[in-house]
Amino acid sequence: MTDDGTGGDSGDVLGVSGFGSVGYPKLVPEALAAREDAATLDLTVISGGSVGPEVDEALVESGAMARRYPFIGHEVLRQAINAGTVAFHDRHVAAVADEVRFGGLPSPDWAVVEAVAVGADWLVPSPSVGSTPAFVAAADRLVVEVNAAQPRGLEGLHDLLVRETPPGRDPLRLAAVDDRIGSSRISFAPGKLASVVRTDRPDTTYTFREPTAVDRALADELAGFLDAELDRNPAFAEALNLQFGVGSVGNAVVSALDAVDLGDRDVAYFGEVLQDALLDALDEGTVTSASATSLALSAEGQDRLFADLDRYAEQVVLRPVDVSNDPALIDSFGVVAVNGAVEVDLTGQVNSTHIGTDVVGGVGGSGDFLRNALLSVVALPSTAAGGDVSRVVPRVAHVDHTEHDVDVVVTDQGVADLRGLSPRERLTAMLDVAHPDFRQGLRDYRERALERGGHTPGGFDLAAAWPSDGE
Template sequence: MAHADRITCPVLSTRVTTAEEAARHVAHGMSVGISGFTGAGHPKAVPGALADRIAVAHSRGEEFRIGLWSGASTAPEVDGRLAEVHGLDKRLPYNGDPTLRRLINTGEVDYVDAHLSHTAQQAWFGFYGPLDVAIVEVAAVLPNGLLVPGSSVGNNKAWLERAEKVVLEVNHWQPRDLEGFHDVYYGTALPPHRLPIQMTHPMQRIGDPYLRVDPAKVVAVVETNAPDRNSPLNPPDDASRDMAGFLVDFLRHEVAAGRIPPNLLPLQSGVGNVANAVMEGLLTAEFTGMTAFTEVIQDGLLDLLDAGKLDAVSATSFGLSEDGAARFLADPGHYKGRILLRSQEISNHPELVRRLGVIAINGMIEADVYGNVNSTHVMGSAIMNGIGGSGDFARNAYLNFFVSPSTAKRGSISSIVPMVSHVDHTEHDVHVLVTERGLADLRGLSPTDRADRIIEHCAHPDYADRLRDYVDRAKAARPEARHTPHLLDEALGWHRAFLRDGHM
């Protein structure tokens, strides 16, 4: 790979080296910040070289483990490879790798599951301690030392600012035409010096098209030419399409009631087949002139852009399938001016989510009859992935939806339970629940009214009568405490039954 057109800074071009040499700047006990968000923009070479070093050290009986900070999930060649060699002692703020998930759940790796909007600011607050090395992928290094970001921004700005040493990976796979797709805000400050963020539209530019780095901190520049982890498209199934249908019809109802405009409000959706089904539903719906203020750009958002239904998307990362990535790479200019990538401290910022009036759509593991939602833990203890950005958006959204099939494990688990085994989103923050059975609008309802609506509209028939029985008996058990009635000796009995018998 010739770097003449990608690394044009005279100073940094002298620091081009191999991944193996760059990895030598990481030592046991260090904290390392890496780029990457949902498999886009992660470093492709240095983490693997680092894993090889760790494996050799362990074969000699030497201790070698690091703390790893990122934007969100990365890819098997980062989280998976480092987990395989048992090279991690701490991970934050999100994980999606199955190998690492097993090590987190067995207690080998300490996991800090944090709101994605909080990570950069808490790093600046010093909550996580010093950051020793940042390993950040970019598309190009300009003559003046400015960096053209790649397919995700995530926490890169914070890592470049906070790290003692910086390793840059310049990936030739990232299109050079990405220059101009980014808006990196450098106006944040520590309390009490904070000022309002001056943004009133999802596509308003408030920052710079480039990342900044102190050239004196850059100890290595590595060239790569490797694709992102382009995830297979999760095609919507019948249940997902049913949920999407309920949700889109509800948006129609809100427009007719005058609570949202005909072009809706800025949309945010999590990843997965339900999100893809919602985008598919919006593609055939009557709404036009839509915008999105979200985290990840999946194929469905490209479909809406291409169809002229969606005017613009603000996000922090791509999260495309192989076909979606090929579509974007074939003509990036087609999307320029309609896609803007920001740091996740801005894409997920509560101030902006509330000001813009975002409509948020996120998945859940389970909800209880009163509307509390568990997004992260299976049977109360085992982490699945993490809270991600769902809390950033749900608590501050104009309107939020939590979606899930009504059952899991072929019907052996109910997604609607008497009491959630872990709480990520309290009943105070949950507006609408959706399953393939129906939709429950919880706004303005008391807890017991919520229970009636959730059981009627969202619970699977195999479990609905038992849920009603639980609520009725809880009301009768303590007549003086009927606001949120529970039977504490059996509230988690369904979870206990599953762990014991394999069925709720």
């Protein structure tokens, strides 16, 4: 992908807009995938998070993609990574902007950005911010796709900036979750803009399923826990700032909020993704403001947001992901973080990314929030695969969050408050959140582990004997 069309095995690095499958370029990746020499392009693709099929399916199927950071959302890409044909490393999404600028990841040769408007030295990104400001700043050249399917009024949601260079940069500081400290546009050096293409192709929208009995049980357990915590914890006496993941976890948290006595607390969302349940909570007034980096909305949710952008702009701010997920801001807001996971183990270690040795997604922002939140909750159904597999296991197949970083585990079966508990005590507390079908098996593991002794009883051979290891 060069101006003179030499392309070939140039191994260009593309910094691509998009996060949560919105706001990503469509025509440029499709054109790259359609090239006869696609298989020799050897591209490194870095995005904010998940992006659409034009990037993560077409470029993989054509053989153009050699490397991918920091997150995967599509089956075709996932298979290529697990087969070892695309090299992938999973990064905390908050760190990517710094990493492309300061040597942690390759610096982009090209920034390929979807926008709702562009000028000679500025652009307004479409509804996903992610790491786009950093990609534009770091890239040598810029290609902008202006998408007429995205309303121009999205500019009203944006609060954009590129962080200063360390050492000596000031910590970020927001007076409130919906405070603004940047600009509604991304600026760049005029010579950087290589080309502008136009499209009106819409983004993928999310499909949310109806809550199941398990989802409702999880929401109930979460509500019980939050109720007690709001009572006991002085930090939440006046306000509650929440982050939660997308999909059933987010829905469970919002359902839980309806069941909790919030008193006259100010409740805000300081998280990563604006989703339907959050839009509902904003409309109902349960949540008064929201900070995120992107959207994960159904078609109906997107229509609702786009139809009323001016009103939502008073409550909703979209930020670069190194701001939305910034450790200092998460700390400052005393965030209660509630994130899903693939599985958790009896000592409180969390696997967010792997089934056995295969990666199935990415750590995303879960580590940014769990590590820096005032209260870190992992919420997940107690089983997977229609009840055949326990998500509470002796030892997780992959550690994305350590025992030091997880305070509380909630499932449809109960709450394990791990704060202050030793690993031995956790072996018992975690049984409460396991599905009854698997409790005896986990008890047996615990007995065998305790016989061995040690501060963190266990051993690889004992873990290998567990049926749902995924091996």
